[in-house]
Amino acid sequence: MKLHELHDNPGATKRRMRIGRGPGSGKGKTGGRGIKGQKSRSGVAIKGYEGGQMPLYQRLPKRGFNKPNRKEYAVINLGLIQKFIDAGKIDAKAEITEDALIASGAVRRKLDGIRVLAKGEFSAKATISVTGASKGAIEMVEKAGGTLSVAAAAAAE
Helix, strand or coil, X not given: CCHHHCCCCCCCCCCXXXXXXXXXXXXXXXXXXXXXXXXXXXXXXXCCCECCECCHXXXXXXXXXXXXXXXXXXXXXXXXXXXXXXXXXXXXXXXXXHXXXXXXXXXXXCECCEEEECCCCCCCCCEEEECEECHHHHHHHHHCCCXXXXXXXXXXX
8 A cells, every 4th residue: 555545435524515616516606695685795793683583682681780899808718827827927926917918928919908717727826907807717816816806997888
């Protein structure tokens, strides 16, 4: 067998229809698009159009609401703060502020403030002051012998 004798099995490949190649081809002149109208032109896609029937996206009810001025908090878990304290990246003896958390790399950016959540283990006796905290996080810090204070602006909301 030589390289020029190689070929596919019969019926393995099907030749594509070459449209617009004369009347004898079976798909000449209008190329199977009919006559005139938007769909006969090139570069047209009528997405979501259902022949005049009310489209599906309009038949379904609207739901929900996105508050335009909502607050977006950076979130950190107590377990991660403990990990950073153990690694020596955060000083537990000094007050742990939002700026200290950012400087240590525990939180990337402040956004509208930092909110502390109670996931993980926390055993350090630390003073933490942040914009927001869950009830569980406050209890956990106090149980460890520290204090977690929440800024007055977040408490008013």
